[in-house]
Amino acid sequence: MHDHPLPADHDHVFLGARHDRNARRTWAVIAITLAMMGIEIVAGTLFGSMALVADGWHMSTHAAALLITALAYHLARRHAQDRRFTFGTGKFGDLAGFASAMVLLVVALLIGWESLMRLADPVPIDFGQAIAVAVLGLVVNLGCALLLHEGHENHHHGHAHAHDNNLRAAYLHVLADALTSVLAIGALIGGRAWGLVWLDPLIGIVGALVIARWSVGLMRDAGAGLVDFVPEQEELPGEIREALEIEGDRIADLHVWQLGPGHHGAIVSIRTTDPKPLGHYRDRLRHLHEISHLTLEVEPVRP
Structure with missing residues (x-):
């Protein structure tokens, strides 16, 4: 607790204890995502793989969402001493987390809609290519998730209120991509082995529902911070x-x-x-x- 006799004598920097570390890791994940995106688009174009090209462009949407997280960390640090922010810039993370949750919800809706369309009108799938891309995506996303996971739930002195909703948003974007890869691998293997073409879009709908639930949870928690809501379990x-x-x-x-x-x-x-x-x-x-x-x-x- 800061204890100063006069308001002018103390700062109002209320950034998380791991603010700068989390910012660096977010930029690292963005770099990995962009590199993977470039490799997939170039390789897909050279080898005529639409699956690779499509996944490459799909990764660009996640890079854009992660950029919200990174910029929030940057702006919170840059304006930390700006007196116009009367209680500091600690809530930049909640604002970015809420925005990212909305993006994640849109992604879930798009996956769900595309899956419904494919369920109604199945399209031919190149199972070999698609499985390879899904495995590649899973490996990259699991590596990124490991980078972002540490400290994503940081309990401070026995209290569960040191959450960084900005980092949690980045983590959930990467985790959502990893989940879709896992589900896709299972569906594609099932489709290839037993000819169940409908399995891929059906599991896509399941994935969309799970991601939507994550995004709503993040929206609720980040929104609570923005409107100064104190949960009943707050000690x-x-x-x-x-x-x-x-x-x-x-x-x-x-x-x-x-x-x-x-x-x-x-x-x-x-x-x-x-x-x-x-x-x-x-x-x-x-x-x-x-x-x-x-x-x-x-x-x-x-x-």
Whole structure:
């Protein structure tokens, strides 16, 4: 917890503890995705493989979505000291995560629609080519997922509120691509072995539903951060009450909200018959490291 006597004396940088590391890894995944995209398009054109060319262009949509994540990290760091952002730039990640979730939902809808069309009007599939491309895509996506997975759920002091929704968005985009590759491999092998042409579009619909569910979950969590929604399972408000409501002191008003990954703001109004200096109440909350910005008000009342 930052403890300074005057607002002018402290900064408002509420970026996640792994902000710069996550930014570097996101740019690395973008580079890998773009390189893979180029290789697939060139190889597909040279060898006449439409499957390779199509997957190459498909990867460009994921590179664009990952770019939202990378730019959010860049802008959050660049404007971290800009006083116009009155509570810092920690919520840039939630904003980018919400935007990425919308892109992911559109991807799910497109996969679902294409699958329904193919279910109604099956198209011939070059199983050998398609399986090779799906395996190649799976290997690349699993490597990217490993890069983005560490710290995607970072529990801070036993609390589940250090989530970086920006990194989670990038992770889910890569994971969605890996899932479609796994499902495609299973469907294509089934189609090749038993001639079940309808298996590929049917499993495509299943994949679309799973990705849609992920995107809605991300949209809900990122949106909650944007509108300062505090979930019921959030422990911090209860811990603040436990620390301050002693010796006859009572909390008259309490506001807790997330400023960024692992950072919370709190406004506390205390009613007491025995008012003490503000430092006394700050000391009671010093063990709650999640509080990065604290505003206290003490209202004396008659016994």
